[in-house]
Every structure is written in structure tokens, then in C-alpha cells.
Amino acid sequence: MTDRSPLAESLAELGPIEGRRTLAAEIADRLRDLILLERLAPGAPIRERDLAEALGISRTPLREALRILEMDELVTYSATRRPMVADPDVTTLAQNLRVLGALEALAGEEACAQATDAELAALAAAAREMAERSDSDEPLAFFRRDMAFHSGIVEAARNPPLLRAHAQFNARLWRARFISSRRRLKRARTLEEHLDIAAALSARDAAASAAALRTHLGTAADNVAAARHDPGED
Structure with a gap:
């Protein structure tokens, strides 16, 4: 059995994505919880490939979820459009x-x-x-x-x-x-x-x-x- 990453373990604690709404909205909810619990720390870069792998999804719905969180001001982007967890003063x-x-x-x-x-x-x-x-x-x-x-x-x-x-x-x-x-x-x-x-x-x-x-x-x-x-x- 392959060992899971710490990120995958954190996602497993939050339970499965239930699919009641769009996949992107469900993923956004999971990421909100990870941000709340500081499993994704303030100011930390969000590595899309690792996160998509931990979630078991492609990067397309992940990017849609990140756009939702950007509108909520929980995620921000660098000058090179790399996502990171927002850290407002x-x-x-x-x-x-x-x-x-x-x-x-x-x-x-x-x-x-x-x-x-x-x-x-x-x-x-x-x-x-x-x-x-x-x-x-x-x-x-x-x-x-x-x-x-x-x-x-x-x-x-x-x-x-x-x-x-x-x-x-x-x-x-x-x-x-x-x-x-x-x-x-x-x-x-x-x-x-x-x-x-x-x-x-x-x-x-x-x-x-x-x-x-x-x-x-x-x-x-x-x-x-x-x-x-x-x-x-x-």
C-alpha cells in the first residue's frame, strides 16, 4: 500500500467530496477547510500538481476552485500567476x-x-x-x-x-x-x-x-x- 502524503491525509480527514454541487465548488469547500486549519498556511504557495493528485482530480476543476477562492480573497496570485494562500494584514x-x-x-x-x-x-x-x-x-x-x-x-x-x-x-x-x-x-x-x-x-x-x-x-x-x-x- 502506497503511503499517502500529509496533504492527502488532511483531505481524507475532511471526508469525501459528495458531488451535491459543481465539482469546483466542492473542491473550493475542501480548500477552505484546509486553509482554516492551516494545512495550507497563510502566504504559502499552492502547488497545483500536488494538490490535484491529492484530491484525485485533474487540474482544470482545481483551477476553477482556486478562482472561486480568489473571489473570496482566500487565495491570491503572484505576478507570474502562481497561486498562494492569502495573508491579509x-x-x-x-x-x-x-x-x-x-x-x-x-x-x-x-x-x-x-x-x-x-x-x-x-x-x-x-x-x-x-x-x-x-x-x-x-x-x-x-x-x-x-x-x-x-x-x-x-x-x-x-x-x-x-x-x-x-x-x-x-x-x-x-x-x-x-x-x-x-x-x-x-x-x-x-x-x-x-x-x-x-x-x-x-x-x-x-x-x-x-x-x-x-x-x-x-x-x-x-x-x-x-x-x-x-x-x-x-
Whole structure:
């Protein structure tokens, strides 16, 4: 039996590509996870041949996937068009997080008026579940719960242009939000903020919901800056 490369081992941990969407979109999702877990490190070159071999695909759908990630600002290209993992500076990330905070604040306001009672109850339950499972979830599983909570708020706002704008900014901040989500040093504060958001939404208090979401995205910016300053501290 041939030994698998470390990259192939990492891909195997993420499970098979299920083919629900286009192959390129499925590959892009796999690469996002590798970037989140830093199996593809910030600033590292992406070796297309090795990656295509590890995925068991041709380089054509891989290049399509890389173009998707380029639009999401997770992949960038050198002057000679060689792909590499994006490594934006803290200022750029903070600016994008402020915009995302404004979008989520608006979503919170609109969700207070548009969401059903069942949707608000589901969001409150999700916030409690995150708190209960914080110590047992693997970082990627916890992050997916976190993002599902935020996406649920935006979806409950019933505003398609807002949904599209949020998806665009959230995609480019995927890794930054993962860095914030996995930091355990201030995990209790993050979980408390989720509960505050859910409580404000349940009360249909638009101003409190917007303020809580802005505060929460500000915490994410602080976490990202702290991680850059001291990457060894979780």
C-alpha cells in the first residue's frame, strides 16, 4: 500500500467530496477547510500538481476552485500567476470586520421585525448549544455552529440584497472568523455575547440586537489582532 502524503491525509480527514454541487465548488469547500486549519498556511504557495493528485482530480476543476477562492480573497496570485494562500494584514481584516459588523447589525434589526417566533427560538437554542458544547466540540465543528448561528440571523432578516452582501464579506473573512472562534482565552466572553444577541432578538429589541452584533464583531477583530501578536496563545 502506497503511503499517502500529509496533504492527502488532511483531505481524507475532511471526508469525501459528495458531488451535491459543481465539482469546483466542492473542491473550493475542501480548500477552505484546509486553509482554516492551516494545512495550507497563510502566504504559502499552492502547488497545483500536488494538490490535484491529492484530491484525485485533474487540474482544470482545481483551477476553477482556486478562482472561486480568489473571489473570496482566500487565495491570491503572484505576478507570474502562481497561486498562494492569502495573508491579509490586520488593518485590512479589521476594516472588513467593521463592514461585516454593520451588515450583521442591520440583519439583527430586520430580524427583530421579520423573523418568526420559531426562528428566534431556534437561534436562542443554537446559542445555548454553543455554550454547552464549547469544551467538547472540535474547533472546526464549533466554528460551523458559530457561522450557522450568524447565517441564521441574516436569513431571518428576509432581505435578499443584505444576504448577498453578507455572504460576500463573510467569505473573505472566513479564516479570520475561524481564528477568532477557536481562541479559548476569551471564549467565555464570546459565548456570553452570543447569548446576549439571542436574548435581544428574542425580545425583538432592534437597537439592542444591532448593538450586540456590532460588539461581537468588534470582539472578533480584537481576537484576530491578538492572534497575530501572539499566535501561540489560544
